[in-house]
Amino acid sequence: MSTLRVHDLGPLEVSVGGHRVPIRGRVPAAILALLAAHANEFVPVDTVVDTVWGESAPDAAWRTLDSHVFRLRKQLEPERATGTPPAVLLKQSDGLLLRVTAEQLDSLRFTALVEAADPARPADCLDRCDEALALWRGTPTGTEAWVAGMTELRAQATERRLDALIRTGHPDRTLPEFDRLVGEWPFREHLHALRMTALHRCGRTEQALTVYEEVRRTLRDELGTAPGAELREVQRLILEGEPTAPREPEIHLPATMTALLGRESELAAVRGLLGEHRLVTLTGTAGTGKTRLAVEIARRAAAAYPDGVWFVDLAPVLAGEPVAEVVGATIGGTAATASSPGEALRTAVRGRRMLLVVDNCEHLLAEAAETVTTVLAAGTAVTVLATSREPLDLVGEVLYPVRQLAAAGVELFVERLRAAAPELVITGEVRERAAEICTDLDGLPLAIELAAARARVYSLDEIRDQVRTDPVRLARIGRPGTERRQSLQSALDWGHRLLTPAEQLVHRRLAALPGTFGLQAAAATVGLPVAETADLLAMLVNRSLLTATPGASGTRFRQLVVVRAHAAHELGDETESTLDRRDAWVAALATVESRTDRLDLRRRYRTVDAHYPAVRAMLARGLVERPTAAAARTAGWLHGYWYYRGQLVEAVRWLELACGTVDPDDGIAVSWAHIGLAKMLAHQGRVDRSREHSALGLAVADRIGPAERGAFGLDVAIQAGNLWSAGDPEAGRQMLHRIPAGDAVLEVLADATRSLVESDRVDPTTTLTRAEAVYPRARELDLDVAAWMAARAGSYAALAAGAAEVGMTWSERVIELHLAEGGALGGAFVEMRANFLALAGDHLAAVRLYSAARAQRHREGLEWRAAPETDGLRATARAALSAADYEKAWRAGADLTLAQIIAG
Template sequence: MRYSVLGTTQVHRDDGTPVPLGGARLRALLGVLALRAGRAVPVGALVDEVWAGEPPADATGALQALVGRLRRAIGADAVVSAADGGGYRLAADPDDVDLHRFTRLAGEGAAALADGDPAKAQAVLDAALALWRGPALADLPDAGAESTRADTRRRTAVRDRLAALVALGRAEECLPELASARAGAPLDEPLHALSVRALRAAGRPAEALTAYEEFRTRLADRLGTDPGPELRRLYEELLSPERARDPGPEPRPVPDRGGSRTAHSPPHPGNLRARLTSFVGREDDIGALRADLRGARLVTLLGTGGAGKTRLSQEVGARTAGEYPDGVWLIELAPVDDPRNVPEALLSALGARQTVLRGAGAEELRAAELSSDDPVLRLIEHCGRGRMLLIVDNCEHVVGAAASVVERVLEGCAGVSVLATSREPLGVPGEVVRPVGPLAPGAALRLLGERGAAAVPGFVPGVDGEACAEICRRLDGLPLAIELAAARLRMLTPRQIADRLDDRFRLLTGGARTVLPRQQTLRAVVDWSWDLLDHAERTVLRRLSVFAGGCD
């Protein structure tokens, strides 16, 4: 049997013969089972989704009757009762359902495009998109989140297919479809960058410039931000065609969820390292932080351990690098044990450790020695009149010393701005505090999907969407915890991980070996926070811990 849910719910035998289905409830039941093909769906979940939260008086009996009708329509063996009597399962492989088959093909097409094989990408993506007949899960009374996820994957597949056509030299035929896609996604920066590239490739530079300017204006009006590096590079090439006369192969974009970056972006001063993984979500936070930095010289990101403060700060630094001629500099305070060493940590990160040349004259020698006695003065002398952004990371365990140094630098260097991360405010005059909360459900699921695919090639959250959504929800959208859960996918299925989250401190271990020890396990993250508390704070938390589920 072949099951179709990308449109109205349909069933076809292997020879293509359609199988007649009854009313709306029957199609809804089949849609719910097909969405989780091969897995048992509990009775309660079936009742909730088929009757959209308004079940009949005898819900269990009504469901049993509906299952009986479905078995008569598609075969008694097609719907299997769970061994414990707790639900029903559609006896089908995920690939027998068009939604899951689409997800697999879309992933293969994206991989082919990334590997430089646009012909294969186009063929695979054409096959994937041909499966769509209408809105996904159209017969589910409340398909909301699942339908939205499927539609998002479809838009991505459309964009990848158009990119493949442009790479194949067929830009002209893409333009009408690109214009339609842009109208439906006015803030999709990768799509607009692709459109500008296609217009340029089709010999329409004036229209490409117009498209860029319209998108730039829209971003500024709605988000208060600027286009990303790839669009800016395309704009510069359109203004100076000689720069793009022999550009070599088109740089492959590295997705960062806020506009594709390319390996050919011009370098900026500073010590920010290239990120090895994509940046997921928090586009609103990035826009807000960039606005904060335009109006304040000290902005502090506050959040719990593992909330993603460090990664967010570095992403903001990378995207604002062009606004700081003297660079964006990352100062990591996590390794600093003694608060007295905070100024030296800043000097080291800036490459400003002082070496006094003893051949100088007496006056110069005395001045150098006086300066070298105070590392903060050396820091102020080094930054001087420069225009730079300092990202001071992990201030919480030396917060007093960090606040003192930052205040003196801001007072002595008018062109310096500071973006700090901490678990409590620095308390410096003029400080703007920006809390970093959990990831939104959609972004959390994308993060699990991307990190899961790195751990297990071919992993797609939609294949086990219920378990993946439960993992993200129970981990409170905490990026580090989600990444640790994704690493466990090498050994466990999403459902097994979700079922073991009651013992999450034993489960969520084995983070990247190259990160700080306190970021390698969930317990280490919590231990770091606990160690920062004083005796009275620990006493309060111990006493609160007896109230399971909270207290008034």
């Protein structure tokens, strides 16, 4: 297999086997740039769409995304064998992931080389910096924060390289580079210090001192500041004629005993932000690793702060205690000669170029904000890196949300596992179990560490079960740590105590909504007005107890698994009433009107998509735990949703339960449940059972009210076509006669159904004439289901007549209408289109679609093939091609989507 390299430090290119080419297409290039900036992390689909298309994203962006991912995979893995899953660009229902090593992605390789370039070993440092900078081909494309981080890393690599050249006795080699570099980075004092040192070492002392005066004027005129301690020290050493070597800054940070895993992109991004802003706050929920990340960032950035790096932990400080005094005492300020702690702090930071890390600000927001303001106002060269579960809300503050670990979570778990149970052999099975545990913990670093530590007592299977039962019970084994980090429960309690009573109410009641949810669902579940709920959700996001992801259909919210478990503990006696409100909201989606209003139905189906975990939870509660008629009615209404989403197996399971629970006096609910189940069974080829449930659904026709006749007629018509397609045309024709009469819509529906279920009794020309007559009538009434049935009839008739060109037109209409209804899979329709291509002699295209049809049928849980004519036509296509061409076409079709097939 040829080696893949992604070159993202400049114009985006890839090379496979040494042949370098640009990424084809703007959208695939934008997708790859985003994923490269988040290498080895899952990026939500909504984030991809928003980044690639922005506010101009078309409604079909989520569908066309598959097409672009398919094209990108072909370029990243051109030699991937048929049936082999992709190894580089992975896609799940909720996100994309670029899985690469440092050797495969230039930005990862660049970061690793710069981090390994130790100034204490100048020769080695020079080699690593040269290798890293050779990867840089121009400004990369990516998110603003990522580009800033990489740009800052490049500046640091450049400075380390120049310093290494000076230290290895080659200051003359650095001089030609400084004019260009100073023009690019005019305010980097360390760069100017290196330039002065190089000039002095080359015997150009007067010029070195002139540089100092030029820099002093520039800083004064442009920034209103004076040279920092490093520049002043270099000037002093030059004036005194001493060898110049920048002094090592003081580093006052907590000791770290383990490596920081999976945070390379965050380290680079935040260091870039620190180079541009004076106040950066790391935010995130309990246990995301804000403190550990801040410490590592400060340690790696220390060289840029000649007056030192200082760490202040506010966690032990109680409300009302003087934060300024705590900070001042830490960095060496004294109030002995000052009028107040604030004045002592101002004196301590004035004129110092230093980095101050202020940890755990969330419980002292007002006091911490006041102290940080004092520091930044007095020390104009001071930079503050804060950590807090919510922002300090200061002017100029830049927020950086610390996310959970994605793929790197497994590496963290395995690393901690080695320490907890060194005798355990790390096999593939161990890694699989680790991946399950990390997924169940949402990649939360503290939770992962606590879970891995339990391996000294429990097996990985037991740990997984404990996590799934109650993740917040994870706690340290052995000597306890600080109280708030003793367990997940205590870490979350720490933040929960800071909430207002209204925020606590919303926090605990949201436990009833698994997965993502929107504002309307949240308001209904918590039992508060929408406007009030909107404000409280914003506060919980601000306090890092909710995540929020903007999308085309509105902002989606989500509680992390451990946050939701904590909320469920707090819910207590309110559990049943809260679940009742959630279930009532889900049940309200199932209206009779939506079954005949296609636009409203599609909108409601999108709502189901966005809240499917909550919908599934409602069905489990209302059909398994404590059966209710409302849940049965909802399941019956959902049968069309399950069909269009290709979830037939799940549909049968829920609908069988619904049939035994439905209210017998609710005629439309009975028909939805039984005819809905009959539809799914027909698609699966289980015709006998399909007929049985069809009869049970038809038996309540006399209980169908006038307002429900359209919805009832629609389901009867569709099932008539299903039975005909499943091989029981007579049963389909009997269903045709049960379509209610009485209005133009039902009349067109009946005519469209007749064109299909009677097509085997009349000649193809008659069927085509019927389809051509009813199709425009159905489109005029916006009756897409009737138009779809007419188009299917036209397809079957064209195939029987051997009319390939006519059949292609009808086939395209079938697929387009199926897509318009929200259908994701349609193996039978793709198979029909392949048959027409084979008839027309386009054998390569036919084989591609046969492959796509087979893949889609299997994903639908259905047998391949659907049409009896397929075997002969596919054999004809196979015979017309060489074995190599056939295999290539078959591979190319396996991942095609319906949208790609229509697009050609």
